[in-house]
Amino acid sequence: MQTEATPLAHPIEGRVIAAELRRLGVSHVITVPDTLQRTLITAIAEQGDPVLLPVATEDEAVGINAGLYISGHRPMLLVQNTGFFASLNTLRAIAVEAQVPTLMFVGEFGRDVTKPVSEHTSPRVRVIQPTLHAWDVPFYRLDSPADLPHVEAALRESYERRGPVVVLIGAATS
Amino acid sequence: MLQRTEAIQTLADHRGDALSVACMQSIVPWHEAQQASQGHIDATGCMGSASSIGLGLALGRPNRYVWVLDGDGSLLMQLGSLVTVAGLAPTNLYHFVFANGLYQSTGNQPLPGRGVFDACGLALSAGYRRAARYDDAATLRDDLPAILAAEGPSLIELTIEPEDGPPRWARVPMAAQVQTLREELSVSA
Numbered sequence: 001m002q003t004e005a006t007p008l009a010h011p012i013e014g015r016v017i018a019a020e021l022r023r024l025g026v027s028h029v030i031t032v033p034d035t036l037q038r039t040l041i042t043a044i045a046e047q048g049d050p051v052l053l054p055v056a057t058e059d060e061a062v063g064i065n066a067g068l069y070i071s072g073h074r075p076m077l078l079v080q081n082t083g084f085f086a087s088l089n090t091l092r093a094i095a096v097e098a099q100v101p102t103l104m105f106v107g108e109f110g111r112d113v114t115k116p117v118s119e120h121t122s123p124r125v126r127v128i129q130p131t132l133h134a135w136d137v138p139f140y141r142l143d144s145p146a147d148l149p150h151v152e153a154a155l156r157e158s159y160e161r162r163g164p165v166v167v168l169i170g171a172a173t174s
Numbered sequence: 175m176l177q178r179t180e181a182i183q184t185l186a187d188h189r190g191d192a193l194s195v196a197c198m199q200s201i202v203p204w205h206e207a208q209q210a211s212q213g214h215i216d217a218t219g220c221m222g223s224a225s226s227i228g229l230g231l232a233l234g235r236p237n238r239y240v241w242v243l244d245g246d247g248s249l250l251m252q253l254g255s256l257v258t259v260a261g262l263a264p265t266n267l268y269h270f271v272f273a274n275g276l277y278q279s280t281g282n283q284p285l286p287g288r289g290v291f292d293a294c295g296l297a298l299s300a301g302y303r304r305a306a307r308y309d310d311a312a313t314l315r316d317d318l319p320a321i322l323a324a325e326g327p328s329l330i331e332l333t334i335e336p337e338d339g340p341p342r343w344a345r346v347p348m349a350a351q352v353q354t355l356r357e358e359l360s361v362s363a
Contacts, residue, residue: 097347
């Protein structure tokens with residue numbers, strides 16, 4: 001008899017996360033879209049605060065985040081795991097070396113929520129946590145509604161460390 | 175063609191209180207022209223990111239002019255940024271591109287598409303409001319007031335002579351400049 005596997009990550013409502021970002025005073029969400037965060041992107045756009053800034057590449061997102069931070073705003077990034085990997089050199093130069101608080105929501109595109117990420121064959125899912133460890137980038141997980149306080153913790157840590165902090169989104173937002 | 179230093183000096187003479195972001199081989203001449211002590215960031219170690227940092231500044235401080243001192247090789251590194259700038263359309267952003275067709279910092283190797291691609295054409299196609307190319311200092315000097323009086327985003331391509339000699343690099347850490355500029359802009363920690 002086949003049994004249904006228990007999900008390890010559960011959907012969180014996009015509008016709930018969007019409201020949390022507004023409560024935390026996030027000013028801009030700079031994004032190259034992510035499949036898993038579709039409803040969050042829509043909720044931010046409908047809410048209007050934070051301002052949603054669509055950009056062409058994740059490299060640009062890191063630079064724009066720096067310019068907004070320098071000028072007194074509280075921006076963040078919303079990208080996909082593939083885009084995170086694409087941005088690594090810029091992240092190293094601007095977020096790490098230039099010490100710019102850089103909060104990144106990273107959707108785990110390609111994840112099977114019934115498996116631990118370490119058991120995935122796809123490197124884009126399996127190696128992101130080891131990559132973050134190697135780069136000394138703190139990360140939190142947003143795998144269920146109970147994890148919502150991780151957003152505030154991650155934002156605070158990015159400012160305390162003056163550097164990048166990642167929030168991994170394990171299941172598609174609802 | 176322009177010498178880089180005369181182009182830098184011409185820009186310095188017209189800068190006023192514009193915020194500036196410089197990259198690669200324009201950094202040291204901008205410092206030597208006494209333009210880096212206030213309102214300035216060097217974009218170091220992130221080739222292609224100067225215009226994105228400038229875009230963030232321009233969106234964040236719409237009441238200040240923001241100048242980006244870019245290179246043609248750097249522009250190619252993040253060519254999509256032209257479209258992002260044009261889409262967000264900050265009227266206070268002026269994007270100067272020093273164009274010598276070379277990767278000067280790594281030994282003057284030719285750029286891909288050297289002599290073929292057209293930075294002004296790319297900017298206009300992307301949606302910049304204005305683009306213009308200059309290869310002599312007198313015309314640049316005469317036109318700058320009108321360029322700056324018109325709304326951006328504008329791309330101003332400066333055709334410069336190739337330069338010999340080893341690359342020169344800024345010695346001020348970008349992290350220190352980030353915090354200094356935040357303080358100048360009265361941003362609390």
